[in-house]
Amino acid sequence: MIQKLIENIKKTNAPIVVGLDPMLAYIPEHIKKAAFAEYGETLEGAAEAVWQYNKKIVDAVYDLIPAVKPQIAMYEQFGIPGLIAFQKTIDYCHEKGLVVIGDVKRGDIGSTSAAYATAHLGRVQVGSQQLTPFGEDFATVNPYLGTDGIRPFLDVCREEKKGIFVLVKTSNPSSGEFQDRLAADADGTRPLYELVGEKVAEWADSCMGETYSYVGAVVGATYPEMGKTLRRVMPKCFILVPGYGAQGGKAADLAPFFNEDGLGAIVNSSRGIIAAYKQEKYASFGAEHFPEASRAAVTDMIEDINKALERR
């Protein structure tokens, strides 16, 4: 899947990913009204609104982008019906040729971690059958439990040629509370995120595609200096970069996340794309034409990032 991701990035000339993180507050009234008319103000009604909203956005932008990143929490909050909408979204994006990064941030140990890897990237054995549960192409993974938690994902990645992005330095203001702690060992003192990055690089070496590894990392756009260090620590890893746009990350900050080959990073925007029609800049589209607003926002984002990359 890392090859498919790279192909898609080259084809679209767009190192970006659209975060499909629908909140009911983003969804235009006419979509919600239709969904509630059919299913009532129920979890099913909310899930239907989410699915219709996603579908229209995907229809409007799929030819411009390599990948999408549905955030499972936004679906999980609507219980089982919400997760059915998550599944439909994955399947629909696959039909459209998109790489699907499941932003699930799972992390556990041993057989439990293996079960998560199976759920999102693998196949499960039921009697004589091998069945696909959710079937994303990549999943985000939390490293707090150490190698025991990651190894089962690596096994599935090798078998299925799928990938993971391990949280290294997250984009939020308090990410430093633990991730920036100066940790001492025989090699001296360095921040925890750097130690995690070194482990990610090790894991990545054991799961190589042609030029990049199946194992990538998450590093927030809001920390470009750390991004520079981590780019060096994990040369074979794709970096998934959240925090552009709504969270304050600027295109000029993104250059350090990329390698010399122009690859190695993929920048996420969620709200900035899917709720573009709510921004002043795209307000003239109106709520009825929210998909066109999203398309315009994608075009602008690609131009913004490519310009910043040319300038470096």
Add this chain to the structure above:
Amino acid sequence: MIQKLIENIKKTNAPIVVGLDPMLAYIPEHIKKAAFAEYGETLEGAAEAVWQYNKKIVDAVYDLIPAVKPQIAMYEQFGIPGLIAFQKTIDYCHEKGLVVIGDVKRGDIGSTSAAYATAHLGRVQVGSQQLTPFGEDFATVNPYLGTDGIRPFLDVCREEKKGIFVLVKTSNPSSGEFQDRLAADADGTRPLYELVGEKVAEWADSCMGETYSYVGAVVGATYPEMGKTLRRVMPKCFILVPGYGAQGGKAADLAPFFNEDGLGAIVNSSRGIIAAYKQEKYASFGAEHFPEASRAAVTDMIEDINKALERR
């Protein structure tokens, strides 16, 4: 819910929790055969086997225990049908008066973390309705992203009187890779798990029940010395202790996790209870009588732990 947990522990005199972590390999053939006959070798068939297995175990042990801890990964690996079995298990355990700890180890930031908190502990607003998604009483949470990731859970805990257990020191062999790193700050040098423990104690102070906080911690039975330190660092927190039994934790190691009042810890066993019939000790029950084997294993576990607590 921390009050209900304490009441249930006092009523049963059993500071334990049964981990409902079903793997198909644990489920007796006759259960699987019946499920596959009805639904085929499908995700639905697997989920039906899981649900029937859980139901029989819960029926056999519910009067002896205060709480259960379904591990969502084991359900998620069967996709949507698996998660429906997870939901049915939660609802059934509630009918039986049990406290339900959703072992979900979720962790994200801001609105995403809020969505996870809503999914597992809260209610979601859909139009004019407030609806309950999964509805567990407690959830396990990963701290790697810092306070930004925890605060939304605290808000929901206060509103719903529910609780969380934050991962501090996990039971697995490689948990030390990051959790044991010596971190330096103005107060000197101490391991990361202790810093995380200090943060958990702060969060706990802001979410107090009568004597204990809604905010607890996960500390593995396999690290009793660290348990002793963390007990001191987080005096108002219940500690959820995995790793007893199958992972090597002994009853004698458990005393440091409890407070003087005999409360403050709840010890989990999963495989050791739900697959008891596969152990030599309980093999005479046979696969047909697996629920009775589980009941015997629960009785033995309670006796084992209470003896160790009396000896201290």
